[in-house]
Amino acid sequence: MNPYRVLAAVAADWGRLGPYLRSSTGATTGTGDAAGAANGLSSALRSLRSMERQAPGRTAAAGETARFLLALLPPAEAERLVAGHPDRLAGTLEEETYAGFSAADLAFLLLDDNPMVGPLLGPVRERLLSYPMLDDWAAEAHARTHGLIRLRGESGARGVDRIPSFQFGDAVTPWPVVVAVNGLLDSARDPWGAADWWLSANGYLGVAPVELLGSGRDGQLVGTARYLVEGE
Template sequence: MNDGGTSDGPGGSTERLLVLIGEHRDTIREALDDEQYALLLARLEALAATDAADDRAVRRASQGVRLALLPLPLDHHVRRALDSVRLVAAPPGPRTVVGARELMVLLTTLSTAPEPAYGTASEEDRMLLGAPALSAEEARVRCGGAPPPELIRLTDPRDGDRYPEFQFGEGGGTPREVVLRVNRLLLADIDPWGAAAWWLGGNTWLGGTPASLLGRLPDHRLVGAATVLVEGD
């Protein structure tokens, strides 16, 4: 089986991604900082603990694992597989949960999960916070009231809540509908940092940074790329 082009049953591509995480666990650990790696382990643990009979919960937990892998360098083997993953058969299912449990056994016997450094921002977080953004009040004005929960809201320890500017139309525009649609797929209301990393990081499937491609690519291409990450074609 290749890294993402085929599936050998329900959730085959997701299971293959779990296998790749196990095979490349050392380089993944080297590529992620302590907080990022702790988040990945937490997402894998959540998937392993999911009720295998609850398809929606399994799909949601699988999405969390994919989002936690986004900080990997674009040329990393697992990151390339993440960009090209396809679920051409059924969505993640019971075998995905079994695979996550087996992977957790492998990872926890080799190392101890680091404690996330919540008191300091990671390099990736600083990059995301450094992108052009609106203050909470500016976002409220653009939205004509309270910003919808689908908008990415990042909390800066110094400047408070920040709303990445790419989410809004040019010239003082309101939230872009395609951004809201993609953010719903990425569960931005639950994991705004993961959603921001998808928009502001490189995407080999799209050939660029999704946020920079707004208005340059058809909306359906952006939605399709997010859908591939979340649940496949």
Template sequence: MDPYAVLAAAAGRWGTIAGRLGPGSLERLAALLGEVRDGPRGEQPEEHRRHRAAYAAAELLARGLPDEFGDDPQGRFTLTAPPPGAGAQHATHQGFSTEDLAVLLLDGHRMVGPLLGPVRGRLLAAPALDPGTLRRAGTDPDAAGLIRLAGRGGAVQLPGFQFTAAARPRPVVTDVNAVLAADRDPWGAADWWLSPNAWLGVSPASLVGTPDEARLPETAGSLTDQE
């Protein structure tokens, strides 16, 4: 059995199995996933270490949840040499991957799976500022009305369209974020801003800083009026 398939399956079932693992097991699983995903790459011994961590993580799940993952015919996973480029993007299970399990445990949110995973990747790839950069510019990254997304390891990044060239929050953005309830659903708010909008003909973020930004509050309000 491919251990990466086991880890991918665990991501897909996380809502039902997470509460069945004790704190110690969760901590160990998170540490192993961190090594699989973020460990050093390049030289062959390092790739082997990442590969061994994946096997150890699958073993932990098989021991802790034998009814879910303990059906390996040999009772244990057989460690093999990692193929070239071994890492978190091996086997998938119903659209879930090892990376999705790492997101759940290390990044602290549920933007995973075949539907939300691509959205996560797209939003995190957009231009963004980190809290340190904002603080150096005199802007509070924790201020109300700002979208904050959790990246790798839970590192916070704030989509760049929210700020002026001087890293100051744009009033129209904070106003619209309040309408979108960005404090409760930052991913949904970011997706609204960065996706093409049928009414506007472009993404709302592309209108920020232009005369057409005046259309944004009404457009966002129309969205919430339909709910």
């Protein structure tokens, strides 16, 4: 099977197969074959993600990543993914998807714990990333600023998380209401969900919440977010 398709198929079936990989890569300081495969998978997946689509050796890197992955799955699951063609994990192959998922989606899931993947949530991720972000220098300066949405797994040139700029009133100080609402929405745990709340049309408010920043309706923003979380 095409190695890209193997990786994409695992992303598509992440709810069932993900726990096998999470339990292995979460204990990469151990010893033995499993620990070596776990370390190898994380390293190979990072390397694959860093390569341009048409880069020489990309298919070989995908094959290596797939081999590490298959070594961490139960034999029956690995056999099902390869579908009886283990010899096809090498060579020059086109990058394939599976059920709308790609090898890149597996990197988001495993390396970044980022659920915004696949044919439904992938476009949402791209839409959110199309909004203005702090530049890398400003994002680095706010690396420890409390209460901000940080889009993990979408690093800029300096390797820092992307920070949506709507959170700032003057490009230096975050809006207090943004920090308050982000706390209610638990943006540290679910930054993509919090960003989507701010930037999407809201039936209760009649507009996207971001459009009300600076309008004197902070109490309504907090109340709407609290109602979403607490249902009161």
